[in-house]
Amino acid sequence: MSELSFSSPVVAVLAFDRISPFHLSVPCLVFGEELQGVPRYDVRVCAAEPGRLRTSAGFDIVTRHELDTLEVADIIVVPSWRDPVERPPQRLLDALVAAKDRGALLVGLCLGAYVLAEAGLLAGRRATTHWAFAADFSARYPDVRFDPEVLYIEEDNLMTSAGTAAGLDCCLHIVRQHHGNGLANRVARRMVVSPHRQGGQAQFIEQPVPTAGPGLRLSDLLDWVRAHLEQRHTLDSLARRACVSRRTLSRQIRQLSGMTVGQWLLRERLSRAQQLLEGTDMSVEQVAATAGFGSTASMRLCFSRICGLPPGAWRMMYRG
Structure with a gap:
């Protein structure tokens, strides 16, 4: 995860001709929420093409920002793409590569993964997209380590997600990484969506919950x-x-x-511990016992391995 601007992180959301209004609205809703106690994201919808843009819902939109917004953005979201067969404009691809080189976080939601892949940014890295395009994506970009089953993936400041609702999960995950579970959960509650679905959760289930x-x-x-x-x-x-x-x-x-049973249980314990560290004054020892880690040493090991920080540092980051 890249370091953000201290004052107001700039989130550039890419609009294009024939865009789906739902896909465009997802990052705007999540990052456009009022964040209590932390700098609000500065959301800027920018256009890949000049002039009025048609949407797939039969109405037009006009953006206030142009593609050069990508030059200053901390986070760049490609919310989808109009046609996997159509190669995005070279100017857009070049701008994405330049943004990645300077350290911006690049996010390809749903078919937006095609745009990142076409720019060559996903080569050798794990990525996902909508399950219905799994075979096509794998064939088009064999150098990408494609995972068709997960909701979202982050690797080397690049994030990709499955379709529709998984875009919400992915954007909420970014808010959670920057500001902790408590704030991300408040954003999710205002949107009346699930507060946290792990990226490794299966994106398509053929049958009802068994x-x-x-x-x-x-x-x-x-x-x-x-x-x-x-x-x-x-x-x-x-x-x-x-x-x-x-x-x-x-x-x-x-x-x-x-996930396996053990993996699922560990993630639940870790999530519970994060919530307690962020939202209570319980000691680290009490948190470890309440979350079921068995020992403080075991919890510290899991935090360091999965979160990259020990529990104490996690608490300081999200409460300090």
């Missing part, structure tokens, strides 16, 4: 675990509670979240 056992849906089991994170949980204990086999429970959780 039943974990007689009269118990898998979602009910996971909610129960979240409410009892301080307890010790194993695959065996959870399978017994759900009245299913280990193999069945493992398959169902992977289908729902894109």
